[in-house]
Amino acid sequence: MSRGPSLLDERSNDGTAAEAAPLADGSLDTESEASASRVTVIQPATRWPKLDLGELWHYRDLLWTLVWRDIVVRYKQTFLGIAWALLVPIFTATVYVVIFGKFADFPDGGVAYPSLVVAGVLPMQYFASALTLSSMSLLSNLQLVTKVYFPRTLLPLGAVVVPILDLLIGLPVLLVLMWYYDTWPGGVEVVLAPLFIALAVGTALGAGLLLSAVNVRFRDVRYMIPVILQVMPLLSGVPYDVSSIETKWQWVLAFNPMTAVISGWRWAVLDAPEPVWGQFAVGTAVAAVLFVGGLAVFRRAEPRFADTI
Amino acid sequence: MPTVITAEGLAKQYSLGEHQAAYGTLRESLARAGRRVTGREHRHKAEQIWALRDVTFEVQQGEVLGIIGRNGAGKSTLLKVLTRITWPTAGRVEIRGRVGSLLEVGTGFHPELTGRENVYLNGAILGMKRREIDRRYDEIVEFSGVERFIDTPVKRYSSGMYVRLAFAVAAHLEPEILLVDEVLAVGDAEFQRRCLGRMEELGSSGRTVIFVSHQLPAVAQMCDRAIQINGGTVVGDGRPAEVIANYLHQTHSSGSERSWPEDSAPGNDLAKILSIRLVPHGDMPPGVVDVRHPIAIETVFRVAHEGKPLFPKIKVLDQEGAIAFNAMDTDDRWLQPTPPGVYVSTAWIPGNMLNEGSAIVEAAICSIDFPKLEHHAAVYEAISFEVLDPGEGDSARGAFAGQWRGVLRPKLEWTVEPDRRD
Numbered sequence: 001m002s003r004g005p006s007l008l009d010e011r012s013n014d015g016t017a018a019e020a021a022p023l024a025d026g027s028l029d030t031e032s033e034a035s036a037s038r039v040t041v042i043q044p045a046t047r048w049p050k051l052d053l054g055e056l057w058h059y060r061d062l063l064w065t066l067v068w069r070d071i072v073v074r075y076k077q078t079f080l081g082i083a084w085a086l087l088v089p090i091f092t093a094t095v096y097v098v099i100f101g102k103f104a105d106f107p108d109g110g111v112a113y114p115s116l117v118v119a120g121v122l123p124m125q126y127f128a129s130a131l132t133l134s135s136m137s138l139l140s141n142l143q144l145v146t147k148v149y150f151p152r153t154l155l156p157l158g159a160v161v162v163p164i165l166d167l168l169i170g171l172p173v174l175l176v177l178m179w180y181y182d183t184w185p186g187g188v189e190v191v192l193a194p195l196f197i198a199l200a201v202g203t204a205l206g207a208g209l210l211l212s213a214v215n216v217r218f219r220d221v222r223y224m225i226p227v228i229l230q231v232m233p234l235l236s237g238v239p240y241d242v243s244s245i246e247t248k249w250q251w252v253l254a255f256n257p258m259t260a261v262i263s264g265w266r267w268a269v270l271d272a273p274e275p276v277w278g279q280f281a282v283g284t285a286v287a288a289v290l291f292v293g294g295l296a297v298f299r300r301a302e303p304r305f306a307d308t309i
Numbered sequence: 310m311p312t313v314i315t316a317e318g319l320a321k322q323y324s325l326g327e328h329q330a331a332y333g334t335l336r337e338s339l340a341r342a343g344r345r346v347t348g349r350e351h352r353h354k355a356e357q358i359w360a361l362r363d364v365t366f367e368v369q370q371g372e373v374l375g376i377i378g379r380n381g382a383g384k385s386t387l388l389k390v391l392t393r394i395t396w397p398t399a400g401r402v403e404i405r406g407r408v409g410s411l412l413e414v415g416t417g418f419h420p421e422l423t424g425r426e427n428v429y430l431n432g433a434i435l436g437m438k439r440r441e442i443d444r445r446y447d448e449i450v451e452f453s454g455v456e457r458f459i460d461t462p463v464k465r466y467s468s469g470m471y472v473r474l475a476f477a478v479a480a481h482l483e484p485e486i487l488l489v490d491e492v493l494a495v496g497d498a499e500f501q502r503r504c505l506g507r508m509e510e511l512g513s514s515g516r517t518v519i520f521v522s523h524q525l526p527a528v529a530q531m532c533d534r535a536i537q538i539n540g541g542t543v544v545g546d547g548r549p550a551e552v553i554a555n556y557l558h559q560t561h562s563s564g565s566e567r568s569w570p571e572d573s574a575p576g577n578d579l580a581k582i583l584s585i586r587l588v589p590h591g592d593m594p595p596g597v598v599d600v601r602h603p604i605a606i607e608t609v610f611r612v613a614h615e616g617k618p619l620f621p622k623i624k625v626l627d628q629e630g631a632i633a634f635n636a637m638d639t640d641d642r643w644l645q646p647t648p649p650g651v652y653v654s655t656a657w658i659p660g661n662m663l664n665e666g667s668a669i670v671e672a673a674i675c676s677i678d679f680p681k682l683e684h685h686a687a688v689y690e691a692i693s694f695e696v697l698d699p700g701e702g703d704s705a706r707g708a709f710a711g712q713w714r715g716v717l718r719p720k721l722e723w724t725v726e727p728d729r730r731d
Contacts, residue, residue: 038405038406038407039403039404039405040393040402040403040404040405040408041401041402041403041404042390042391042393042396042397042401042402042403042404043397043400043401043402044396044397044398044399044400045396061433061438061439062433062434062436064439065429065430065433065434065439066433069419069422069426069430072422072426073419073421073422076421076422076462077421141417143416143417144416144417144434145394146394147394147412147413147416148392148394148410148412148416148417148434148435149392149393149394149410150434303395303396304396306389306394306395307323307395
């Protein structure tokens, strides 16, 4: 018997599948004995299936392939291609600078206003793309969901990874402004910058898990997303410095995790005022609740995706 | 041989209401919930459908198992549960070994991506590891025969090229247990032949294959064993030829035997047909005949008085109503005016003549009234039966398991000799 070393490998399922003991059958040849030790058990879904991290790890090749596909497909047959990842933040920031900086004179917290805005626009742009892609991820991969097994969690997960590339491509815009306005990071806190982006990824993933699962059953999500994304920049302090507004409103905005992301990120990369850590903790806690809740809803709904989508 | 798949009491329930709600909006659901809370609407019992009920079977390593059944019988649901696309409502399955599933060819192909990119994408979706695709890439491309277009987006491919490339990837999956849906339903005869060939290869190399199909010839030829599903449960399990024969016997409706009481028998005052039947043969269930065996059609008719020279005639049609042939008894005994009495006439259709599928027989008692054939008694679509090829390789289709078109399927005499000019 010649066998390729690996194929659709052992699949284990959230609590519905488990590794079991090898076959106690001496008649197996050595080769099949090694693989026959992989036992897939299919059972009715439990009420709150837990996440199987081992399985996710096992499917990492597929995750990267899906991410790669989305990145490649994204700019195919566009004239400007990946340049869009630069143009979108530049254009958005220009409008903010002119309208909010010149006409409305929003508070800048002592940082050159264009730098302040771009440092807010980049994470917000990431969040907008990540939320849109992840909440549509199950629907836009309908064909996969109904035809082949893999942990469905991969879809919203991959969708929040894809726009990280756009964020990285947009970073030179910020660097140019930092050089022009001389707004360099204040010190070692710059090494914390990736952590604030990680908080944005976590927030987008939590919301994306929740909304993608709801979207399978209620297509209303498609209409909700643009509304959320329209108000998010204003509620997260993208065109202004949050620490310059009235304290009680700061605490209200603190419930938005993206406020924490942006004020932390600005502190790390622009030497902006240090975030009020109490407020930061509130935002992080909300993100954590969103993530756990989103994951729970997603896992709960997962057994029915193929039936209801 | 060790058991690689054990399914016990497998059941899957769908609720119809749930499907309807899936197309509703959040507002409707909220409104419904509101009415329920205020007591204005009781939670109506959504209609439940059991797509699978108490399905229990085992599969041994190296077996090629065919699952057959009518549309909606539950075979696709069973496959979806086995491939873990959907979850069972009850029961348990244990699968030992690496599983590969193929519910369609080209799952996840993206039109904007090139052939090369799609090989990697589709391979990953079917469960191949990146390095494994790297290793087999050249083989896959060569097998597909689309080398020249491998860097062209697949949206510019013809549908034939698309399917060939997709199949090439699928054919290089090497799971220990392969679950296949009617992949064979797409593509031309050549493609189907390659699919079947590949599956037979897998089967003969000790891999276990479960194959869900409508294509009874393919099941008969390829599988070692067949399971028939009906109404979500297993109703037949055994040798493919037997299971298929039983299945055909259950599904064909008009029956292979009909008879009429004297007073309502079809016909005029000269002749009446009393009964017509397919004479059962060998170990086949009633209404099913082996394609290789002669088929006997028996017509019983009564001649009331001596009038004209009468003779029996039959007409055989295929399931689409195309006439395979007309035949009548031209024996000398029917040249004189027929004496009164009851006659039992049997027409023998040679073996290896009709094609597989349903056949319909019409019978008539005629006399010649030149230029017309006068019908004294006639029964249209009198009986039907199923012609089955058990796939043992000695019928006109030989070792080929794909689609075999034609109303007739004669096994001809073939001669071959060297070309003298050479």
